[in-house]
Amino acid sequence: MDTATHVVMGFAIGGLATLDPVVAETTVNSQSVLVAAIIGSQIPDIDTFLKLRNNAVYIRNHRGITHSLPAVLFWSILVAFFVNLIFPGSNLAHLWIWSLVAVSLHVFVDIFNAYGTQALRPLSSKWVALGMINTFDPYIFGIHVVGIVIWLLGGDPGYTFLVMYVVIAFYYILRYVMQQMVRSAVLKTLPDADRIIVASTMYFNQWRIAVTTKDHYYVGRAYRRSLTIFDKFKRIPVPDTEIFRAAKKDKNVSAFLSFSPIYRWEVKRHEDFTEVRFIDLRYRSNGHYPFVAIVKLTDDLEIITSYTGWVYSEEKLRKKLRVATD
Structure with missing residues (x-):
């Protein structure tokens, strides 16, 4: 997801954490967990600084090892200990638990973008990119903003964000169903497709399509179940010259x-x-x-x-x- 969405997710996790009796017990615990959640929701993207070196390093490594299984554990421990230094007296165990939730959610939601992550490292270096959710999804961002506003107006943050994440879970299921419908429409048009990439866009009912068949590449867009092919290229292997x-x-x-x-x-x-x-x-x-x-x-x-x-x-x-x- 984009940086802004990860930021509001950090606030949401910090609010959700107030359902934890230990977090809600003291002000220092609730404040420290909120800070840890915000940092934890951002820290996997620290590899964005690789862009300062060059694009090759950035493309090869962004969302790679920093989003891997060991990194999730490492980041959560690092965040917990760092925030504990800022808030001495905070409960370290629960600080780590909610840091882990924040980091894990960051990596998890990135899997659903077209860019994807190498979240399965070291088990696999394969890029996991499901393409169901756009990098910036206005609906997901908007519902987080609504939840934060309700919190600021005095609403209970724990139950507010619990309900919000239930709604978002159903939204993800809806996007999956929509993506499968588009995939089915592609197969009806190109029954010999051997690889189909269906990626979301900023628009709810529009999807980017890239398809390979034995002899050709096809590129197009889908609006609901309606498919439009824009380009067709002959599939020629890279010459061994x-x-x-x-x-x-x-x-x-x-x-x-x-x-x-x-x-x-x-x-x-x-x-x-x-x-x-x-x-x-x-x-x-x-x-x-x-x-x-x-x-x-x-x-x-x-x-x-x-x-x-x-x-x-x-x-x-x-x-x-x-x-x-x-």
Whole structure:
């Protein structure tokens, strides 16, 4: 989820924790748990700072080890002990329990986005991305805001957020059912599909579609059960040639390929260099595919420049490549 949603979730967990008799027993316990819940709901995303290094490192590692099973335990212990230093006298055991709830919920809800996480590490390095909930879901964010307002107006935070999370649980079930309906509609249109990615958007009834069949890639949108195919590409395996072997050694291309499950490739020969491009097919927006990896190679297969990330125009991509060269 986005940062704002994780913040309001932290407040909600802090309010929910007042149902715990030990937390509600003293002011220091309730205050410390609220602070721990807010920090715990954010701390797995500390790897966002990797973006300061470069996009390749960020893409390869964001929501990776920081969202893994050992990390959930590590973050919760770290948060509990840190907050206990700020609030001496708070109940450390219950501080840890609610820190664990906050961190676990952060990782859990991220699984339902199209980006996903490597939440099963070290058992598996596979990306778990269910795509049922948009990174920012206005309904989930809105119901959290309503709960916080009720709390500020004097409502009981424990029962308010308990009811709220029951409602959100039913919302997740609804989104799952809707996603399966769209998947069924895709299979009716493309019965030979061997992989179907159905990802939510900001709009309740609209879904992004990326499909592979034996011979083609299909990209489209669904509105309820109505499917529209925008693009169809021939499915051609990446050639096992010297150019592509050299391209795959580039850090940006390597990071892209480790993350993207459905992509196509292009190669263009220019006067002084060869350009290899990989294009993720999951994020089509206004006729453009913004998530790419591109590398320029000399005739001797040395890397001139490369880039991976989200760009929304060819002009901006060329600018980023020039910056990388400089």
